[in-house]
Amino acid sequence: MTDEDGTTDEDGHFGERVAARYDETSADMFAPGAVDPAVDLLAGLAGRGRALELGIGTGRIALPLARRGVPVHGIDMSRAMTARLHAKPGGDGVGSTIGDFATTRVPGSFTLVYLVFNTINNLTTQEAQVDCFRNAAAHLEPGGSFVIEVGVPELRLLPPGQNAVPFRIGPGGWAFDTYDTVTQAMSSHYVTLVDGVAEHRVFPFRYVWPSELDLMARLAGLRLTHRWEGWSREPFTHESRGHVSVWTKPAA
Structure with a gap:
């Protein structure tokens, strides 16, 4: 599948x-x-x-x-x-x-x-x-x-009330991490632009x-x-x- x-x-x-x-x-x-x-x-x-x-x-x-x-x-x-x-x-x-x-x-x-x-x-x-x-x-x-x-x-990068930290920004797309400070769950998000269409992929982790x-x-x-x-x-x-x-x- x-x-x-x-x-x-x-x-x-x-x-x-x-x-x-x-x-x-x-x-x-x-x-x-x-x-x-x-x-x-x-x-x-x-x-x-x-x-x-x-x-x-x-x-x-x-x-x-x-x-x-x-x-x-x-x-x-x-x-x-x-x-x-x-x-x-x-x-x-x-x-x-x-x-x-x-x-x-x-x-x-x-x-x-x-x-x-x-x-x-x-x-x-x-x-x-x-x-x-x-x-x-x-x-x-x-x-x-x-x-x-x-x-x-890198939780020190999180401003109060925010749970996302970008780590890559460019003309072809961007990427950012999201954090849950209660469970230590985090996800890396990759948004890629191909022919004007955005594709979003997510990879789950635990810090x-x-x-x-x-x-x-x-x-x-x-x-x-x-x-x-x-x-x-x-x-x-x-x-x-x-x-x-x-x-x-x-x-x-």
């Missing part, structure tokens, strides 16, 4: 229509300046072990990480996204499993589990985010690391605070070992708009 925005029930919000243009619309995130520092850090944490990516998508991080000699497997709900991963050079060497990365298990254990580019927010309930930490911990070897890259909720993530980690038996503003390990401060956090599973 396909809904009006071209996605499928099976693929959720990342069906064929989104997958076909994902690399193009996220081109900045595929640039070496965005990819290389992430791969450097992740390769160091993986060491000689295996890595599991939650929400592997089209392989933006998995493929260069595999080229560094790290065996990578991924879990993703979208067959359309992973099909593009496997069609790329080297994609046949990266394994993938279709499923909900909060609960889907794959064989074996890993020295590294990672989740990048705000993908934790694709889990739209606190329960699912807690399950994700438990799933990551279950896949980790003792001493292994779970890494998340995610933004800090999450760093301290909340730390509590989820503790519930899963993990402990925070590092938190930086970004992949280049800049200090995390009260002005940081995002963070890369590392939690470790205690050694046996």
Whole structure:
């Protein structure tokens, strides 16, 4: 079954229509300046072990990480996204499993589990985010690391009485986020103008605070070992708009 925005029930919000243009619309995130520092850090944490990516998508991080000699497997709900991963050079060497990365298990254990580019927010309930930490911990070897890259909720940008924050405005359309500060639900809205006709797409998320993530980690038996503003390990401060956090599973 396909809904009006071209996605499928099976693929959720990342069906064929989104997958076909994902690399193009996220081109900045595929640039070496965005990819290389992430791969450097992740390769160091993986060491000689295996890595599991939650929400592997089209392989933006998995493929260069595999080229560094790290065996990578991924879990993703979208067959359309992973099909593009496997069609790329080297994609046949990266394994993938279709499923909900909060609960889907794959064989074996890993020295590294990672989740990048705000993908934790694709889990739209606190329960699912807690399950994700438990799933990551279950896949980790003792001493292994779970890494998340995610933004800090920008609620300070909300004036009193307003629940929307624009983040892209241009002649071809605009985009904005809406927030519910009671439930922590948020949605990213993309309005695109094509031949004078407006198309509106919505992606639901749940924003999450760093301290909340730390509590989820503790519930899963993990402990925070590092938190930086970004992949280049800049200090995390009260002005940081995002963070890369590392939690470790205690050694046996």
